[in-house]
Amino acid sequence: MYQNGIKIVLDKIVALMALLLLSPIFILISLVLFLLQKQIFFIQTRVGKDQTRFSIYKFQTMSEERDSNGKLLPDAARINAFGKFLRATSLDELPQLINVLQGNMSLVGPRPLLTDYAHLYSEYQNQRHQVLPGITGYVQVKGRNALTWEERFDLDVYYVQHISFIFDCKILFLTFITLFDFKKSRPQKGISIEPFEGQW
Numbered sequence: 001m002y003q004n005g006i007k008i009v010l011d012k013i014v015a016l017m018a019l020l021l022l023s024p025i026f027i028l029i030s031l032v033l034f035l036l037q038k039q040i041f042f043i044q045t046r047v048g049k050d051q052t053r054f055s056i057y058k059f060q061t062m063s064e065e066r067d068s069n070g071k072l073l074p075d076a077a078r079i080n081a082f083g084k085f086l087r088a089t090s091l092d093e094l095p096q097l098i099n100v101l102q103g104n105m106s107l108v109g110p111r112p113l114l115t116d117y118a119h120l121y122s123e124y125q126n127q128r129h130q131v132l133p134g135i136t137g138y139v140q141v142k143g144r145n146a147l148t149w150e151e152r153f154d155l156d157v158y159y160v161q162h163i164s165f166i167f168d169c170k171i172l173f174l175t176f177i178t179l180f181d182f183k184k185s186r187p188q189k190g191i192s193i194e195p196f197e198g199q200w
Contacts, residue, residue, distance in 0.1 A: 046112035057095035109134030120198030141174035
């Protein structure tokens, strides 16, 4: 009842209110990105509920600079100070409120992963796709990229099996605490996790 009814309605109401409230920040970030690199949004195909594909939106934090051979420069060379700030504060995820309004994401749920991983999931891991992916999730408040893939899938499946209004409120509360605790959020944001290759 909650997952397929109340949660969807609440998601869209909160997402719309958040977009209206944060519109000055949204516009400011867009202007700065346009002036710095002419590119505002990063759009990528991800896997959502029931393994359906959708386009996820983020603010573009890296330029498309290439070397003399036409290859993209390393990530470290393509991200500027403003891009690092957006990632450290998770403001790069702000456009995903649009995804919530479109109905292919939720405020809370397992983070949508790359399409390259779609054929690698075990039956257990694939349970994460029984719900809409989220802007934030249980993994994000329990360690983010500092966690192993096994730990991340365990937390995703736990969320799916215990989804509730109270649980979502708890995750949202912990997300805000983490965002304003730079000692916790910044190091984790900078940690890169190895690509998922299928296991267990």
